[in-house]
Amino acid sequence: MTPSATLEAHALTKRYRRTTAVDDLSFRVRPGVVTGFLGPNGAGKSTTLRLFLGLDRPTRGAATVGGLRLAETPRAMRVVGAMLDARAVHPRRTATDHLLAVARAGGVHRRRVPEVLGLVGLADAAHRPAGELSLGMQQRLGIATALVGDPGVVILDEPLNGLDPEGIRWARTLMRDLASEGRTVLFSSHLMGEMELTADHLVVVHHGRLLADQPLTAFVAERTTRRVRARSPERERLAAALDRAGVTTRVDPVAADALDVTGTTTDEVGRIAATTGVALAELTDVRDSLEEVFLAMTAARKDAA
Numbered sequence: 644m645t646p647s648a649t650l651e652a653h654a655l656t657k658r659y660r661r662t663t664a665v666d667d668l669s670f671r672v673r674p675g676v677v678t679g680f681l682g683p684n685g686a687g688k689s690t691t692l693r694l695f696l697g698l699d700r701p702t703r704g705a706a707t708v709g710g711l712r713l714a715e716t717p718r719a720m721r722v723v724g725a726m727l728d729a730r731a732v733h734p735r736r737t738a739t740d741h742l743l744a745v746a747r748a749g750g751v752h753r754r755r756v757p758e759v760l761g762l763v764g765l766a767d768a769a770h771r772p773a774g775e776l777s778l779g780m781q782q783r784l785g786i787a788t789a790l791v792g793d794p795g796v797v798i799l800d801e802p803l804n805g806l807d808p809e810g811i812r813w814a815r816t817l818m819r820d821l822a823s824e825g826r827t828v829l830f831s832s833h834l835m836g837e838m839e840l841t842a843d844h845l846v847v848v849h850h851g852r853l854l855a856d857q858p859l860t861a862f863v864a865e866r867t868t869r870r871v872r873a874r875s876p877e878r879e880r881l882a883a884a885l886d887r888a889g890v891t892t893r894v895d896p897v898a899a900d901a902l903d904v905t906g907t908t909t910d911e912v913g914r915i916a917a918t919t920g921v922a923l924a925e926l927t928d929v930r931d932s933l934e935e936v937f938l939a940m941t942a943a944r945k946d947a948a
């Protein structure tokens with residue numbers, strides 16, 4: 644493996660004729676963790692990734708890998724491996740021929756090809772034309788393409804698209820393994836449940852601007868109201884006791900025995916239930932999901948705009 648490197652966007656801006664796709668973005672993507680690149684359609688994720696890969700030139704600012712622009716980096720394929728579009732493979736070429744061509748272009752030994760095919764679970768499909776592969780298999784071939792140079796930095800644009808649940812699980816484990824080997828792993832996804840399970844760190848963009856750059860747990864914790872869900876066969880008595888203690892409760896309109904309690908902890912609700920002599924059937928800490936936090940955040944931006 645080539646040593647990993649930090650990706651850095653510095654005041655990165657990309658304007659097309661009428662659109663500002665990327666607007667003054669500054670952030671770093673570090674080795675050893677999986678970083679999720681999150682944003683709605685059109686937020687500027689693919690453009691940012693293309694700028695890192697030197698496939699487009701910034702209007703202003705810089706996108707560097709280990710402090711260098713990729714175009715200035717020798718043996719770039721060993722430094723950064725990327726998948727931007729898994730369908731960008733000639734349909735009549737076999738998986739092996741495609742990877743051999745990639746290896747040749749990058750100055751990588753051909754013995755790496757069967758190795759990466761094995762790594763992505765495509766050994767049995769090695770000699771099938773890419774056009775005959777299922778969407779999920781094409782996605783795996785795209786990921787194999789990114790890994791040919793055994794790079795220290797791996798960039799994957801929507802790697803989970805088209806994968807079935809088993810494939811998603813596989814890709815998630817692969818990204819975690821790549822990071823635990825010390826690589827820098829950046830992937831974009833609009834599947835927020837998956838991102839929540841996979842990413843350690845988040846870079847969030849909206850309308851080309853940076854909204855957040857922080858650990859996923861902190862991103863969610865800082866923007867969520869902690870609630871406690873309590874269920875009791877004596878809901879009314881529990882609600883009255885909590886009310887006396889100055890705690891806000893809301894009855895769950897669906898579950899007849901449930902209360903949503905805000906502004907307190909499970910410890911406190913448990914204590915109040917015990918001193919009141921009310922039986923509890925459930926006492927749970929509730930936090931918003933990444934999806935709920937993200938949607939609330941982008942909706943707030945829309946209102947402010």
Ligand SMILES: Nc1ncnc2c1ncn2[C@@H]1O[C@H](COP(=O)(O)OP(=O)(O)OP(=O)(O)O)[C@@H](O)[C@H]1O
Pocket residue numbers: 659660662663664682683684685686687688689690691
């Ligand atoms: N070559 C281009 N010429 C003109 N406009 C472009 C070009 N590439 C991207 N854009 C515009 O820039 C904005 C950001 O697009 P980009 O593809 O980077 O977003 P994204 O976050 O990757 O979205 P998606 O998830 O839909 O791919 C969009 O408004 C898009 O239409």
